[in-house]
Amino acid sequence: MAIYIFFAALWYLSLFSQTFFQHRYAAHGAFTMSKGWERFFFIFTYITQGSSYMSPRAYGIMHRLHHAHTDTELDPHSPANSSNIFSMMWGTRAAYQEILHDEKVVEPRYTKNLPEWASLDRFASSTFSRLLWVAGYIVFFVYFATNPYQYLLLPIVVSMGAFHGAIVNWFAHKYGYINFRLRNTAMNLLFVDVLMLGESYHNNHHKHPSSVNFGRRWFEIDPVYYVIRLFEWLRVIKLAPTVKKQLAVA
Template sequence: MSIVILFITVWYLSLFAQTFFHHRYASHGAFTMSKGWERFFFIFTYITQGPHYMSPRAYAIMHRLHHAHTDTELDPHSPAFSSNLLSMMLRTRRFYCDVVEGKLQVEKRFMKNLPEWKGFDKWANSTPSRILWSVAYLTFFFIFATSWWMYLLLPVLLALGAFHGALINWFAHKYGYINFRLKNTSRNLLFIDVLMLGESYHNNHHKRPSAVNFGKRWHEIDPVYPIIRLMVWMRIIKLSKLSVAPAENIVHLHTDKH
């Protein structure tokens, strides 16, 4: 039971860090926060993502490239250029490593307003850090696992961020429904998204990249949106103008495209 509780807890907390900090804040600037709160969420991300920590800076660059070059060969994670889900994940990993290591030449327009904490980010993204987290997870499983099948969850936990990304980047460009006819293959994967915290409303997101609420229709509940409104009320964050602008007035924050 402890293993299942750990899996569910890490699934949602690490996903919250990704959609709130990496995606809506770092990639699209849907809201702003002070440098102190930014560093708090760096630490929160590290604690919740652990062995699958993703650099907010690298994630933001890759995601901006995804919006600018959707469904083309320059898209870091387009299923159109991979034969299967695993090959897309490996291709995305190569893009990520090239961004982190500075091997990928990135246009200046994708480098604006990125979250920066170089020393912390370097450690959190390092091999020793990932090894320590992996040992901690393995120890937890060794102590609390009561059946062999529970160990099948361990590799998923160790690479959970990649699984989260792959679920959307593969399936939400192949299956689902659309609210907006766009010049890309983005779709809304789930009618009610309690599994991906609003991330599966991918077609909506490609229409309004900087919108703070990923839901559009009455049944499209974005579980993160009420939390964001609470943080606004608590003055932890401040919504940007783009996040609440009418759809017809939206211009992408970092590119000229949706």
């Protein structure tokens, strides 16, 4: 039972870090926060994502490139450029590494207003840090696993971020339904998205990239939207003026 609880907790906590901090905050600037809270969420993201941690700065740049060049040759992760999900994710990794290590020339418009903590990113992205987390996961499984089948979850735990990315970046560009006709293949993968915390409403998101609520229809529940409104009420974050206007009209 401990393994399943651990897996579920890690699934949702790491996914929350990705959608709240790396995606909606870093990539789209849907809200602002103080430097103190930004550092808190840097650390929270590192702890919850562990061996699959992604730099919020590098993630933000890569995701902005995805929106600007969706389904073209310049898209860092599009099924249109790959024959299968594994080649797409390998290409995504290569694109991310180039951005992380400043090996790719990126236009200034994609690098504005990004959260940065270079020393943490260097350590969190190091081989030492990743292997340390992997070792910790293995020890946990050895200690708490009650049958061999539970070890099948270990590879997903180690590569949790890539696993989340594969679900959205591959399947949400191939399967689902649309609310908006766009010049790309983005679709809404799930009708009620509790599994991916709203991230699978990909068609909605490509139509309204800066929106804090990825759901648009009454049944499209975006759990993180309500957390964001709670954080706004608690003054942890401040919604961007354009986002406030969108909410007032909605």
